[in-house]
Amino acid sequence: MSVEPLLKINNVTKIYGGVTALDHVSLELMPGEVLALVGENGAGKSTLIKSLSGAVIPDAGTIEVGGKSFESLDPVLSKQLGISVVYQELTLCPGLKVFENIYLGAFKGKAGFVDNKAMIRGAQELMERLNIKIDVRQQVSSLSVAYMQLVEIAKAASREAKVLILDEPTASLTEAETELLFKLIRTVKAHGTAIIYISHRMQEVFDIGDRVAVMRDGHMIGVHQVAEINEKQLVAEMIGRELTKDFPARNFEVGEEIVLKVENLSNARVKNVSFELHRGEVLGLGGLVGAGRTEAVRSIFGADPRTGGKIYLEGREIDPRSPREAVRYGIAMVPEDRKLHGCILGLPIANNVCMSIYSKISRFLLVNTRAERETVDGMIDRLKIKTPGRRLLAGNLSGGNQQKVVLGKCLAANSKVLIFDEPTRGIDVGAKAEFYKLINELAAGGLSVIMISSEMDELLGMSDRIVVLSEGQVTGTLEKSEFSQENVFKYATVNL
The missing domain is CATH 3.40.50.300 (P-loop containing nucleotide triphosphate hydrolases)
Structure with a gap:
């Protein structure tokens, strides 16, 4: 029995003031996979994400979610379809507690009264299911950046996200914190959620990705199984040339002054x-x-x-x-x-x-x-x-x-x-x-x-x-x- 894609992007195009940010981009995302999305700055990754989140309206092409085709999405529709984005700049409310952030916009209660106990219980059950060791009654401002990332992902999971997009999630994390994040990604993936993982760190692509999609100058250059490509090939495809040295040679002497x-x-x-x-x-x-x-x-x-x-x-x-x-x-x-x-x-x-x-x-x-x-x-x-x-x-x-x-x-x-x-x-x-x-x-x-x-x-x-x-x-x-x-x-x- 074949598995249908959760998400299909068909020839999506977006032009800003004469600059083509996306040029007939097509991509499929399967259930329970981590698709790494890579490319130089300006390759079109951010515009593609914004098209999926509803922040940007494409000029052409369609987006299919769950078998339904749309010419464009808006932020409300995107969330209703199960698409959730965790941006590099976190969007949590630091003055609220963890459970309040998770249920923000969807508070539990009856007759106009908020039921904190029900939300605490629900948030704690969610954390246990995702293997996140955290007290949901803590204020978010007291958490490290790594745990804030975990809360963002848990919040998306609480809304039953089908597609989770992570934008440079490890930019401010240590090696140990990154591994903590990877454990959560693997847990979410095991529940059938599809993940688009954007990173400039090549090693992370090979550590966490199943497939990798390469963008350059608004085009989708290629999609590969991670096991079938190496870092040198990936970088060459990203920039359209082979990098022979990581750091340019210095051909001058430092002055004594x-x-x-x-x-x-x-x-x-x-x-x-x-x-x-x-x-x-x-x-x-x-x-x-x-x-x-x-x-x-x-x-x-x-x-x-x-x-x-x-x-x-x-x-x-x-x-x-x-x-x-x-x-x-x-x-x-x-x-x-x-x-x-x-x-x-x-x-x-x-x-x-x-x-x-x-x-x-x-x-x-x-x-x-x-x-x-x-x-x-x-x-x-x-x-x-x-x-x-x-x-x-x-x-x-x-x-x-x-x-x-x-x-x-x-x-x-x-x-x-x-x-x-x-x-x-x-x-x-x-x-x-x-x-x-x-x-x-x-x-x-x-x-x-x-x-x-x-x-x-x-x-x-x-x-x-x-x-x-x-x-x-x-x-x-x-x-x-x-x-x-x-x-x-x-x-x-x-x-x-």
Whole structure:
């Protein structure tokens, strides 16, 4: 007896202002399978998900669910059909308890009265069925990110989701937390739920996927059994070429001049952090999540107050008390969360790139539009931002191209020191290679770079030196000849 697909996507097409996001995309999803969906940023994955969730109306094609065909879905219909999406940015209400989040919008009760006991009992039974060890009476804000992910999935399961879409679910999880999530995915899968699993981490595709679908430039390039393809073939199919090296070679020497010197920097999270940054150097900051890396650079950038220590830029002591002051000194930062702290998604690319220099290219409150145009077009060309024009809203760009817009804003300000906090977070392998090349080009041009990365390969592959933090303190500095995963981990766990 043949098994019918739970979901069929037939020639779905979507065009945004001349840009084809989906070009006759077709795909089938079977009951009880994990289908990994991969592709570079801008490949069309997000638009495809939004078409299934009802957030986007396709221009052509159909979506079949349970044998019924639809030209488009809306959010209510999508949920009624059993399609549930767990986005990278979680949608739980942190001020409510776990059981309240699970039944949000579907509270149990009679005669207008909410029955908390029934909801607690139902939520606890659901958690036991899914093998999630959690007290449903806990407030969501007290949970780790990993357990919030589990609650999101449990919430979808409570609505009897037939199709569960997970968008970069492990982006903020540790290895142990990821395995906890995988156990839940396998449990949900065993109940017949079909799962679309989106990730830029190739190893996860092979760890959890049954099949893998590859998208590129709005097209569905191919669908494979995971057991019948290897990582090299998968990456080549994603980017349309074979990646021969993970990290581009460096063909220049780091200068001897000390551009930035930090002495005994302290704040609410870090204590007596000291290091030096040379001209044209990529200095990696290593350590476990929570070690204080981001907090240290935020104080250098003026985003967090210092309680002690000194900062010297090109031999002169500076005291940046805000990001605006830091930019004036010549220090810029590409933050970890580009959507929250990097771009203003509702503004065009032009406004985002020129945000830090409008005071220089304006007179009597009037913007020099020629200077603006030349600056923005120059950055689009230099950074290879994929866009039909400078007036496109930043929110309509892929994640990798949004990251380039943030970088363009920093470069437009003629910065001397550039801080990257997790520069390739949520970016596909092809875009990563582009970013690595860009960072090397910037360093070769004399820019000094501080790079925080939780990806060990990236930290080791891109850095000239690595300063390791643990529990808010510098515990070791590694020269290139000392680079190894073991050495980084040794210093990262000194104070634990």
